[in-house]
Amino acid sequence: MEGIARFGVSMSPSLLGKFDRLIVSKGYANRSEAIRDLVRDTLVEEEVAGGEEIVGTLTLVYDHDARDIVRRLTDIQHGHHGEIISTLHVHLDQHNCLEVLVMRGKAGEVKSIADRIISTRDVKHGRLTMTSTGEGL
Ligand code: NI
Structure with missing residues (x-):
């Protein structure tokens, strides 16, 4: 199995607050899972745009x-x-x-x-x- 890489993300408290409220409303257990889904969503957009x-x-x-x-x-x-x-x-x-x-x-x-x-x-x-x-x- 592939290992896990950790990285830090910097953003303003107000943006982070909005993100946290959003992910709670969507039912995410934590920020990491929400960020992984955002990254995958963007990758899928690229697959579609790239004609794959x-x-x-x-x-x-x-x-x-x-x-x-x-x-x-x-x-x-x-x-x-x-x-x-x-x-x-x-x-x-x-x-x-x-x-x-x-x-x-x-x-x-x-x-x-x-x-x-x-x-x-x-x-x-x-x-x-x-x-x-x-x-x-
Ligand atoms: Ni019918």
């Missing part, structure tokens, strides 16, 4: 009564079966469906596919969240 292989979840809400919507969305997904590795479908009510697509690929490609799906007519809302494959953290 990432994983993403695309959440969609649509009305399945809209003309051809199910076929249109399925066609796009089959066209990208290499990047869309799993899907989850929930019938929210009589008309509305929630779909979560799990994607893996180059950040730019995943975003492009997600944009195409979100911009499909009759998709009410969609949001892509990208994160690390975990290998680089």
